[in-house]
Amino acid sequence: MITDWNQRRVLVTGAAGFIGSHLTDRLLSAGAHVVGYDNFSTGIREFLASARSHPAFRLIEGDVLDSERLAGAMQAVDMVFHLAANADVRHGLEHPRQDLEQNTIATFSVLEAMRTTAVKNLAFASTGSIYGEATVVPTPEDAPFPLQTSLYGASKLAAEGMIAAYCEGYGMRSWIFRFVSILGERYTHGHVLDFYNKLLADPSRLHVLGDGHQRKSYLYVQDCIDGMLCAIGRAGDRVNVFNLGTDHCCEVSDSVRSITAYLRLAPVVDYAGGERGWIGDNPLIWLDTRRIRALGWTPTLTIEQSLIRTIAWLVENRWVLALRA
Amino acid sequence: MITDWNQRRVLVTGAAGFIGSHLTDRLLSAGAHVVGYDNFSTGIREFLASARSHPAFRLIEGDVLDSERLAGAMQAVDMVFHLAANADVRHGLEHPRQDLEQNTIATFSVLEAMRTTAVKNLAFASTGSIYGEATVVPTPEDAPFPLQTSLYGASKLAAEGMIAAYCEGYGMRSWIFRFVSILGERYTHGHVLDFYNKLLADPSRLHVLGDGHQRKSYLYVQDCIDGMLCAIGRAGDRVNVFNLGTDHCCEVSDSVRSITAYLRLAPVVDYAGGERGWIGDNPLIWLDTRRIRALGWTPTLTIEQSLIRTIAWLVENRWVLALRA
Numbered sequence: 001m002i003t004d005w006n007q008r009r010v011l012v013t014g015a016a017g018f019i020g021s022h023l024t025d026r027l028l029s030a031g032a033h034v035v036g037y038d039n040f041s042t043g044i045r046e047f048l049a050s051a052r053s054h055p056a057f058r059l060i061e062g063d064v065l066d067s068e069r070l071a072g073a074m075q076a077v078d079m080v081f082h083l084a085a086n087a088d089v090r091h092g093l094e095h096p097r098q099d100l101e102q103n104t105i106a107t108f109s110v111l112e113a114m115r116t117t118a119v120k121n122l123a124f125a126s127t128g129s130i131y132g133e134a135t136v137v138p139t140p141e142d143a144p145f146p147l148q149t150s151l152y153g154a155s156k157l158a159a160e161g162m163i164a165a166y167c168e169g170y171g172m173r174s175w176i177f178r179f180v181s182i183l184g185e186r187y188t189h190g191h192v193l194d195f196y197n198k199l200l201a202d203p204s205r206l207h208v209l210g211d212g213h214q215r216k217s218y219l220y221v222q223d224c225i226d227g228m229l230c231a232i233g234r235a236g237d238r239v240n241v242f243n244l245g246t247d248h249c250c251e252v253s254d255s256v257r258s259i260t261a262y263l264r265l266a267p268v269v270d271y272a273g274g275e276r277g278w279i280g281d282n283p284l285i286w287l288d289t290r291r292i293r294a295l296g297w298t299p300t301l302t303i304e305q306s307l308i309r310t311i312a313w314l315v316e317n318r319w320v321l322a323l324r325a
Numbered sequence: 326m327i328t329d330w331n332q333r334r335v336l337v338t339g340a341a342g343f344i345g346s347h348l349t350d351r352l353l354s355a356g357a358h359v360v361g362y363d364n365f366s367t368g369i370r371e372f373l374a375s376a377r378s379h380p381a382f383r384l385i386e387g388d389v390l391d392s393e394r395l396a397g398a399m400q401a402v403d404m405v406f407h408l409a410a411n412a413d414v415r416h417g418l419e420h421p422r423q424d425l426e427q428n429t430i431a432t433f434s435v436l437e438a439m440r441t442t443a444v445k446n447l448a449f450a451s452t453g454s455i456y457g458e459a460t461v462v463p464t465p466e467d468a469p470f471p472l473q474t475s476l477y478g479a480s481k482l483a484a485e486g487m488i489a490a491y492c493e494g495y496g497m498r499s500w501i502f503r504f505v506s507i508l509g510e511r512y513t514h515g516h517v518l519d520f521y522n523k524l525l526a527d528p529s530r531l532h533v534l535g536d537g538h539q540r541k542s543y544l545y546v547q548d549c550i551d552g553m554l555c556a557i558g559r560a561g562d563r564v565n566v567f568n569l570g571t572d573h574c575c576e577v578s579d580s581v582r583s584i585t586a587y588l589r590l591a592p593v594v595d596y597a598g599g600e601r602g603w604i605g606d607n608p609l610i611w612l613d614t615r616r617i618r619a620l621g622w623t624p625t626l627t628i629e630q631s632l633i634r635t636i637a638w639l640v641e642n643r644w645v646l647a648l649r650a
Contacts, residue, residue, distance in 0.1 A: 092490075092494070093494045093495070096433075096436075096437065096440075096491075096494075097433075097437075100429075100430070100433050100487070104425075104429065104483060105425070105430070108421075108422075108425050111421075112421065112422075115421075130486075132489070135467075141470065142460075142469040142470050143469070143470055144467040144468070144469065144470070145466065145467050145468050145469070145470055145471065146470065147489045147564050147566070148485075148486040148487070148489040148490045148493070149489070149490060149493045150490055150493070150494070151487065151490045151491075151494065153486070153490065154483070154486030154487045154489065154490040155486075155487075157482065157483065157486040158429060158479070158482065158483030158486055158487075160473075161455075161473040161478070161479030161480075161482040161483055162425070162473075162476070162479045162480075162483075164457070164472045164473040164474070164479065165417075165473045165474060165475055165476045165478065165479040166421075166476075168473070168474045168475070169417070169418045169421075169475070169476065170418070239472050241472070
């Protein structure tokens with residue numbers, strides 16, 4: 001368990017990503033020395049602008065699949081936050097190798113780098129998608145053994161399994177976080193961005209996948225990071241698994257309302273229909289967060305507040321839309 | 326669902342293995358055309374002696390990681406039985422890449438070959454090891470979400486996850502079997518062979534890992550194949566998961582007694598001590614088999630009868646010991 005980050009040495013994979021860059025900033029503020037590791041395939045340099053001006057930050061450009069380079073970057077590190085991933089849940093079926101390589105094999109590469117450099121602590125960004133179509137909702141960490149419905153979920157499940165086995169076999173310790181979708185500043189992919197993009201192209205009309213009743217739970221990025229740091233400070237098992245989400249969920253149609261209201265638009269909303277937005281989409285990811293709440297964590301923003309912050313940030317940072325076009 | 330194998334075309338990966346060769350023989354007897362695919366890294370040519378004299382059998386030497394070769398072998402096949410694997414649970418920590426490559430990535434390779442050739446049905450040999458240290462014993466298929474304790478278990482969990490996601494995403498159908506340890510003729514690795522080897526070297530003494538109280542459940546290989554074929558004939562979900570094992574378990578010390586009694590030896594048995602035989606060993610794998618029993622399957626041999634058949638076969642086939650030395 002780590003409660004005081006002052007002078008701690010950490011490595012963050014995916015440091016230039018949405019969550020990774022916020023985490024990097026937070027750890028630097030807390031006095032840690034941070035090695036940011038990113039291949040910039042989806043990471044965004046601007047997100048590290050503030051970190052790069054900090055004397056305790058070092059950026060290493062590299063791919064997590066390059067285990068040797070990664071091991072070199074890991075020397076004398078107390079903890080690794082492995083956040084680099086292919087986070088494109090929706091298009092997994094178009095390139096099935098991507099999830100295997102960038103999530104499963106990449107995590108193996110991180111574990112091997114840790115083993116060879118004797119780094120013992122790992123935090124890992126997993127996903128609520130690994131519950132597949134959960135039979136228990138809200139879904140607790142010890143839900144019935146799930147069937148996978150997406151290659152993304154399967155690849156993260158595989159990563160979790162290897163992490164647990166490495167902890168057992170090589171005396172490491174891990175904190176595995178199963179996230180709902182995360183919202184907030186630096187948000188760069190997902191439905192809020194899709195909606196905003198479509199509304200910029202045609203403010204009078206919004207085409208939405210599914211029937212609008214898909215329910216999802218979202219969490220604000222700073223609350224997500226609070227949750228991670230809380231668990232790392234207070235949970236001391238060999239393998240610590242925590243859901244991270246809000247205690248409620250909203251329908252896609254609610255998001256549409258919040259977003260269009262913020263933008264002061266009144267488009268005709270055209271739902272494609274069907275329970276799922278796409279094959280492998282979960283109509284409902286709503287996680288039971290009692291385990292992390294029992295440690296004293298609680299989210300500070302509601303889903304609607306997070307949505308508003310996200311869309312407000314996108315409006316102020318339209319350059320992100322161009323990057324993703 | 327397939328109930329009649331007559332004229333069916335099937336491909337068996339790991340066809341020269343312990344279970345694969347018996348399955349091949351059974352499918353040939355049932356009138357199927359069988360393509361046996363094996364790289365002979367651990368497969369044994371002698372096990373296919375009878376199959377190779379059968380006109381409906383074709384052997385292809387190849388590695389499952391060679392997805393193109395595998396796809397070539399899969400043309401016009403109705404069903405794939407993916408049994409090829411690294412089955413060395415115990416030494417996983419000495420070569421962590423092996424489970425990832427030979428179990429996880431290899432299964433991906435099988436799935437990709439099926440996708441490109443439009444083969445829609447897959448049976449997969451998984452393992453009770455994926456339940457880790459189960460909190461519910463006997464352990465049902467929908468046990469609480471487990472933590473992995475071995476790289477072997479983790480690699481099979483990863484394979485199961487990808488299979489389920491491929492079924493969901495590409496309209497395939499699968500039957501996933503979580504085995505206990507399998508015993509019977511052509512048994513080539515595991516504790517019975519280890520004990521026999523040690524007793525041949527020194528009949529007066531037997532060193533046993535753990536404290537002898539590790540409880541395990543075993544299943545006779547023909548009962549295992551009966552179970553697989555029963556489920557494939559009667560379970561028609563997209564993803565069908567079945568435990569396969571006997572309804573009871575025995576202690577390692579019981580196995581020692583059965584084996585030494587059969588060999589008419591009375592060695593001093595020297596237990597190393599400790600709850601586990603090795604790191605990641607499960608002190609108890611005992612599966613709840615009500616799901617497969619509800620389909621009408623039941624094992625014909627007890628654990629002790631299976632043990633006796635195994636040791637009897639080893640005594641008659643000591644050439645196998647030399648292969649494994």
